[in-house]
Amino acid sequence: MITLRQRGVDLRAIATGAANLSLLLFIAYPLFLLLLVSFGAREGFTVVSYLKVFAQRQNYVALGNSLYVGTTTTLLATLIGVGLAWLIARTDLPLKRVFPGLIFLTFVTPPYIGTIGWIQLFGRAGYGNALLTRVLGLSIELYSLEGIIAVMALYLYPLVFWATAHALERTDPTLEDAAASSGGTRWRVLTTITLPLVLPSILSAAALVFINTLASFGPAAALGLPARHYVLTTRIYAALSHYDVQMAAALSVILVLCSGGALLLQNSLLGRRRFITTTSGSRKPEPFRLGRWRLPIAIVLVVFFSFTAVLPLLTLLFTSLLKGWGLPLALENFTLGNYLTIFQDRLIGRALRNSLIFATLAASAATLLGFLVAYISARTKLRGRGLLDLLATFPRAIPRPVLAMAMILAFMNPPLALYNTPWIVIVAYIVAFTPLALRVLSGSLRALDPVLEEAAWASGASWLRGLKDMVLPLLRPGILTSFILVFLRGLPEIPLSLMLHTRGTETVGVVLFFLRDTVGVEAVSALAVIVILITLAGHLVVGKLGGRPEVGR
Numbered sequence: 001m002i003t004l005r006q007r008g009v010d011l012r013a014i015a016t017g018a019a020n021l022s023l024l025l026f027i028a029y030p031l032f033l034l035l036l037v038s039f040g041a042r043e044g045f046t047v048v049s050y051l052k053v054f055a056q057r058q059n060y061v062a063l064g065n066s067l068y069v070g071t072t073t074t075l076l077a078t079l080i081g082v083g084l085a086w087l088i089a090r091t092d093l094p095l096k097r098v099f100p101g102l103i104f105l106t107f108v109t110p111p112y113i114g115t116i117g118w119i120q121l122f123g124r125a126g127y128g129n130a131l132l133t134r135v136l137g138l139s140i141e142l143y144s145l146e147g148i149i150a151v152m153a154l155y156l157y158p159l160v161f162w163a164t165a166h167a168l169e170r171t172d173p174t175l176e177d178a179a180a181s182s183g184g185t186r187w188r189v190l191t192t193i194t195l196p197l198v199l200p201s202i203l204s205a206a207a208l209v210f211i212n213t214l215a216s217f218g219p220a221a222a223l224g225l226p227a228r229h230y231v232l233t234t235r236i237y238a239a240l241s242h243y244d245v246q247m248a249a250a251l252s253v254i255l256v257l258c259s260g261g262a263l264l265l266q267n268s269l270l271g272r273r274r275f276i277t278t279t280s281g282s283r284k285p286e287p288f289r290l291g292r293w294r295l296p297i298a299i300v301l302v303v304f305f306s307f308t309a310v311l312p313l314l315t316l317l318f319t320s321l322l323k324g325w326g327l328p329l330a331l332e333n334f335t336l337g338n339y340l341t342i343f344q345d346r347l348i349g350r351a352l353r354n355s356l357i358f359a360t361l362a363a364s365a366a367t368l369l370g371f372l373v374a375y376i377s378a379r380t381k382l383r384g385r386g387l388l389d390l391l392a393t394f395p396r397a398i399p400r401p402v403l404a405m406a407m408i409l410a411f412m413n414p415p416l417a418l419y420n421t422p423w424i425v426i427v428a429y430i431v432a433f434t435p436l437a438l439r440v441l442s443g444s445l446r447a448l449d450p451v452l453e454e455a456a457w458a459s460g461a462s463w464l465r466g467l468k469d470m471v472l473p474l475l476r477p478g479i480l481t482s483f484i485l486v487f488l489r490g491l492p493e494i495p496l497s498l499m500l501h502t503r504g505t506e507t508v509g510v511v512l513f514f515l516r517d518t519v520g521v522e523a524v525s526a527l528a529v530i531v532i533l534i535t536l537a538g539h540l541v542v543g544k545l546g547g548r549p550e551v552g553r
Contacts, residue, residue, distance in 0.1 A: 019392075031394075037246060052250070072149045077156045077159070090194070092290055111152065111216065114155050117316045119223075120319055120521075143229075144223070144229060151219050154308050156209045159205050159212075164201055168194070215255075218495070322334065325520075338522045338525070341520075341526070345519060365430045366429075367483045369434050370442075379445070392438050401499060444478025491535070492508055508531060
């Protein structure tokens with residue numbers, strides 16, 4: 001008979017305690033301190049800061065802008081994502097194998113880097129605007145709330161597409177066949193059978209788009225600040241820039257409430273997925289015949305993807321090869337010198353080196369912490385495992401500027417004075433990306449049968465031996481997937497780096513966002529191209545490991 005001690009319960013209890021302590025210190029404590037500061041705890045509890053928030057017109061305008069941008073982006077991204085998913089999954093559309101690859105290209109492009117490409121196309125001195133002005137006498141105003149909406153929707157609609165496409169693959173075609181054989185038209189079958197079956201997936205993905213849009217900083221800052229269009233994330237950044245800590249804290253709490261409410265809605269909708277009828281996949285539904293619209297729709301999609309997925313990246317590539325911004329795209333104006341600058345310029349080289357180190361350390365720690373939490377939650381009945389899972393997941397609802405604000409408040413002073421050191425950036429990365437690692441590893445771990453571990457314990461192996469010999473080898477693809485995804489998220493990270501860096505700890509995100517005028521648009525574009533190539537390669541490796549597109553950004 002296997003005793004509790006033989007099963008390694010003592011070691012697992014120690015691991016649970018260490019993980020709980022880490023999460024309490026680096027997640028619960030900073031956020032609790034942020035809440036206290038928002039209520040003026042140092043001078044006695046008061047709601048003055050909240051009254052001050054809504055006494056200033058620019059703050060409630062920023063709140064309205066956030067809700068407007070979030071809602072409109074969600075609607076637009078949902079329309080694009082659902083429409084593309086249905087066309088690709090359920091119709092006889094040509095080039096159906098090509099379009100998902102272009103959607104994947106959009107998906108893996110960091111939104112802020114994509115925004116740089118759009119600025120170079122349709123900014124006030126952009127190539128596209130110059131062409132439109134010369135040919136049609138028109139110009140596009142990208143620096144607006146509508147510009148933010150358009151760019152965010154184009155980089156978030158893949159979330160809706162993947163969720164809807166996967167749901168369409170799992171629905172049982174016999175229900176649709178039965179409705180059709182009963183005399184239902186294709187449109188009626190679509191609206192009464194197909195869409196209701198996939199609606200929970202669509203709604204949960206839409207909620208995720210809304211959360212991502214509320215929490216977005218880079219595109220909102222790049223396209224909104226030049227025209228003084230503020231959203232909550234950029235108002236927090238502006239308040240911190242003016243050292244108004246209490247105002248920034250109060251705005252942060254309001255933003256967390258908005259994001260948290262949307263996250264609760266998403267979790268509620270995800271819980272309804274059990275009502276989706278699934279199929280073994282042995283028979284696929286008969287594709288919808290597009291008829292005479294087949295070729296026109298394909299042409300429209302080719303133009304759409306060329307314009308949204310390829311053109312901004314090509315613009316970045318051409319800019320990175322130009323000797324000077326604005327020069328004609330002629331062979332004599334191209335050079336590889338901008339790529340050499342990345343390694344020769346001390347600031348860019350240091351930023352790239354810092355990002356690689358910070359992202360590697362954060363990916364290692366987040367993967368380890370995510371594994372501990374996933375294992376304790378899935379494989380033990382220890383007390384505290386529910387709190388552990390909640391604490392590790394909670395940062396999903398925390399926008400990055402809010403998290404940076406909490407880190408500053410918590411680690412500015414002794415005994416753990418991390419501010420003005422690289423460690424505060426690394427710790428912030430770990431906290432921000434542990435939910436992603438946990439999500440990947442939880443799915444991988446729950447797919448493993450615990451009987452293998454139990455057999456090892458029955459043979460006299462310790463808990464650690466069973467973990468080392470049985471669990472970790474089988475979980476290796478999931479662990480590698482988790483590490484790569486966290487690394488890819490950390491490499492171009494902007495709001496955390498921007499608000500927590502000091503001289504000497506600049507990162508790729510800081511250079512991309514803050515130093516275009518200092519190091520040059522051409523060198524920044526070259527750096528963006530390198531980040532995109534690393535990101536694309538990383539996601540291709542994840543795909544080879546059997547991973548699907550991550551359900552978050």
